[in-house]
Amino acid sequence: MLRITNAHHQSSPVDLLADGDKIQTMTPAGHCPAPADAEVFDAAGLVLLPGFIDAHVHLREPGFEYKEDISSGLTAAAHGGFCAVMCMANTKPVNDTAAVTRFMLDRAARSHPFGPRLHPIAAATVGLKGKEMAPLDELKAAGCVALSNDGQPVSNTELLRRTMEYAADLGMIFIDHCEDPQLARGWLMNEGAVSGLLGVKGQPDVGEAVQVARDIMLAEYLHLPVHIAHVSAKLTLDVIDWGKSRGVRVSAETCPHYLMLDENALAGYNTLAKVSPPLRSPKDRDALRRAVKDGIIDILTTDHAPHAVEEKDDTLDEALVGITGLDTALSLTWELVRENILDEADLARIWCRRPGEIFGLPWNGFAPGDPADFFLFDPEEVWIPGPDTLFSKGHNTPFLGQSLRGRVKAHWTGGRRVF
Amino acid sequence: MNADNCYFWPHKDLLDVTQLSGEDTFHLLDLAARFQEINHRPIKKVPTLKGRTVVLFFVENSTRTRISFDIAAKRLSADTYALTKSGSSISKGESLKDTALTLQAMGPDVIVMRHASSGAAEYLAKLLTCSVINGGDGWHAHPTQVLLDCFSLRQAWEGRFTDHTLLILGDIAHSRVARSNVHLFTMLGVRVRLCAPRTLLPAGAEGWPVEVYSDIDQAVRGVDAIMCLRLQLERQQAGLLPDLAEYSRRFCLSAAHLRLAKPEVKVMHPGPLNRGLEISNDIADAPASLVLDQVSSGVATRMAILYLLATRNGGKTA
Numbered sequence: 001m002l003r004i005t006n007a008h009h010q011s012s013p014v015d016l017l018a019d020g021d022k023i024q025t026m027t028p029a030g031h032c033p034a035p036a037d038a039e040v041f042d043a044a045g046l047v048l049l050p051g052f053i054d055a056h057v058h059l060r061e062p063g064f065e066y067k068e069d070i071s072s073g074l075t076a077a078a079h080g081g082f083c084a085v086m087c088m089a090n091t092k093p094v095n096d097t098a099a100v101t102r103f104m105l106d107r108a109a110r111s112h113p114f115g116p117r118l119h120p121i122a123a124a125t126v127g128l129k130g131k132e133m134a135p136l137d138e139l140k141a142a143g144c145v146a147l148s149n150d151g152q153p154v155s156n157t158e159l160l161r162r163t164m165e166y167a168a169d170l171g172m173i174f175i176d177h178c179e180d181p182q183l184a185r186g187w188l189m190n191e192g193a194v195s196g197l198l199g200v201k202g203q204p205d206v207g208e209a210v211q212v213a214r215d216i217m218l219a220e221y222l223h224l225p226v227h228i229a230h231v232s233a234k235l236t237l238d239v240i241d242w243g244k245s246r247g248v249r250v251s252a253e254t255c256p257h258y259l260m261l262d263e264n265a266l267a268g269y270n271t272l273a274k275v276s277p278p279l280r281s282p283k284d285r286d287a288l289r290r291a292v293k294d295g296i297i298d299i300l301t302t303d304h305a306p307h308a309v310e311e312k313d314d315t316l317d318e319a320l321v322g323i324t325g326l327d328t329a330l331s332l333t334w335e336l337v338r339e340n341i342l343d344e345a346d347l348a349r350i351w352c353r354r355p356g357e358i359f360g361l362p363w364n365g366f367a368p369g370d371p372a373d374f375f376l377f378d379p380e381e382v383w384i385p386g387p388d389t390l391f392s393k394g395h396n397t398p399f400l401g402q403s404l405r406g407r408v409k410a411h412w413t414g415g416r417r418v419f
Numbered sequence: 420m421n422a423d424n425c426y427f428w429p430h431k432d433l434l435d436v437t438q439l440s441g442e443d444t445f446h447l448l449d450l451a452a453r454f455q456e457i458n459h460r461p462i463k464k465v466p467t468l469k470g471r472t473v474v475l476f477f478v479e480n481s482t483r484t485r486i487s488f489d490i491a492a493k494r495l496s497a498d499t500y501a502l503t504k505s506g507s508s509i510s511k512g513e514s515l516k517d518t519a520l521t522l523q524a525m526g527p528d529v530i531v532m533r534h535a536s537s538g539a540a541e542y543l544a545k546l547l548t549c550s551v552i553n554g555g556d557g558w559h560a561h562p563t564q565v566l567l568d569c570f571s572l573r574q575a576w577e578g579r580f581t582d583h584t585l586l587i588l589g590d591i592a593h594s595r596v597a598r599s600n601v602h603l604f605t606m607l608g609v610r611v612r613l614c615a616p617r618t619l620l621p622a623g624a625e626g627w628p629v630e631v632y633s634d635i636d637q638a639v640r641g642v643d644a645i646m647c648l649r650l651q652l653e654r655q656q657a658g659l660l661p662d663l664a665e666y667s668r669r670f671c672l673s674a675a676h677l678r679l680a681k682p683e684v685k686v687m688h689p690g691p692l693n694r695g696l697e698i699s700n701d702i703a704d705a706p707a708s709l710v711l712d713q714v715s716s717g718v719a720t721r722m723a724i725l726y727l728l729a730t731r732n733g734g735k736t737a
Contacts, residue, residue: 193623199537199558199598202622269538313516317536317557 007043051083051373056301063092071111083373089123098142115413148175178211205233216243225249234287271319306394372415435560491721589648614638
């Protein structure tokens with residue numbers, strides 16, 4: 001038995017009792033009927049949150065262990081408040097066979113036997129090449145929870161359709177990285193006033209939105225669900241809102257960097273702000289914030305995309321795309337709570353309940369019998385992302401060297417302390 | 420040569436004209452005018468930068484900018500060393516960072532770089548302690564070109580910039596010359612017009628302090644100078660234009676256009692010219708053309724830039 005006392009939960013002090021890997025009860029502070037031999041953790045001054053689920057990370061193993069490996073990625077997840085992460089298939093080799101999935105799960109079991117849990121995402125097509133369907137039944141049996149061609153959008157709409165249909169029989173949902181391959185070719189950032197001044201090729205927001213419209217119409221026609229990865233543009237939100245209003249089973253994610261930054265972060269050719277899809281205009285950022293609150297955006301993900309220092313230390317042309325997020329996501333989204341744009345219940349919804357519901361993963365609503373996945377968070381602790389404070393091997397965050405507030409102080413998954 | 424006692428050049432690098440104040444610009448142009456005199460002497464060399472080292476690091480091809488800097492540096496007695504992409508370790512896969520640090524370790528005072536990536540000069544300037552001159556970075560900026568354009572027009576316009584209109588004609592979107600020119604000339608009070616098909620206009624141009632035209636006959640009316648830009652043949656291949664003959668019919672500057680402009684209109688081109696594509700053959704050689712004057716102005720302007728950067732710590736050298 002574990003008893004957490006005096007924690008803050010949605011503005012009131014609570015006690016929490018966990019029995020093994022399950023929540024037993026949560027009560028107002030001082031009213032918890034705990035046995036005398038329960039382990040006690042005094043959480044005075046700390047916020048109690050359910051373990052977050054990150055449905056979109058890149059852990060780089062196998063193949064790119066110099067950027068990140070499953071062990072370092074899961075350690076960053078543990079310290080970031082994530083009890084479960086779903087890792088994308090663009091490893092080397094690509095996760096398009098059961099052998100690769102089993103290898104990933106084996107690495108996770110060795111380094112983090114008690115969590116955070118790893119849920120691999122299957123490549124939708126062999127080698128992510130967009131030519132033929134990956135063996136999805138085999139991948140599902142090995143432990144994949146969803147499928148995606150993330151990073152290599154499927155331009156062949158017929159293949160997308162057949163893959164969605166085939167995956168539906170297996171209970172797997174398609175996570176689509178939406179980007180028109182011709183309209184969005186060779187870009188370095190958002191197309192707009194800033195790209196015009198910097199003299200670099202931009203990606204128009206419509207390059208994202210047209211593909212999302214395609215996916216939604218296809219999902220409606222097939223009566224199947226589809227999940228839209230990392231939405232960056234207001235125009236895309238309008239399309240998703242339209243789809244939802246028609247009753248299409250479309251769900252969508254965005255990432256903390258799209259809520260906190262805009263294209264002006266690219267000033268001075270800042271390669272740390274180069275990301276796919278690109279940071280858009282301040283109007284897009286504000287619309288995304290509203291959409292997270294309103295539920296047009298269902299969930300947040302980090303799209304954690306670690307790279308080695310030298311892969312970002314170059315011209316904007318040469319620098320790779322990607323921003324790390326596991327270490328910083330909670331500090332950044334708590335900033336939105338501080339600004340009254342979101343509240344604590346919203347965080348539980350977008351980082352825990354909805355990802356659990358969409359991908360069929362266990363999630364903690366602090367009801368009796370829920371999984372004992374939770375963490376304690378000090379919202380006031382100030383820290384500066386840097387080589388000494390980041391647990392990910394990747395230090396490629398535009399928040400590097402800036403002062404952030406809020407740190408996870410203790411974290412349990414399945415009732416076991418993971419740090 | 421005496422630097423003005425009450426003026427101090429504040430910049431380690433020259434990355435874009437956006438960093439220059441009006442005072443910086445006029446000081447530089449005045450200095451260039453004094454260096455221009457040297458270029459008319461029988462012996463075109465002064466000892467001003469004797470013992471200084473200038474590296475010409477041209478990762479993208481260039482004829483006139485590179486040789487212009489080379490001549491400018493040598494006329495000031497600096498030593499110059501040229502490095503091109505094919506002759507450097509970049510062709511063996513060495514990163515820009517490592518190549519630049521290697522060059523710096525040899526102790527140059529100034530590195531002039533031409534690079535195909537926008538922002539490459541800024542990247543280099545942050546990395547290195549020696550002075551960096553942007554000899555053109557991607558589509559972004561080409562400060563020495565537009566300072567020489569400004570030098571030429573200042574002479575042609577007898578020192579007056581206000582009440583003048585400059586038309587920039589052609590591929591604005593992919594032109595570092597256009598971006599830098601728009602900034603410098605609007606800062607000096609010149610009215611700037613752009614004329615291009617919409618596919619060759621930069622994103623956000625509607626927010627720039629310029630007038631935008633797609634019809635050349637409208638655009639040339641009453642202007643004091645027209646700057647033609649080179650059309651890269653790859654723009655047609657990228658699907659931005661139907662074919663070059665159609666481009667030429669719509670946008671090639673001809674004698675008929677000049678008759679719609681001011682009688683004393685000047686024609687400029689940063690080179691290299693595509694005769695018959697963006698500028699008709701007879702215009703390029705007409706008295707209105709400043710094209711060759713731009714080239715000779717380039718040497719004087721670059722002498723002034725090298726002087727200001729190489730002596731910025733010494734203050735009143737030579």
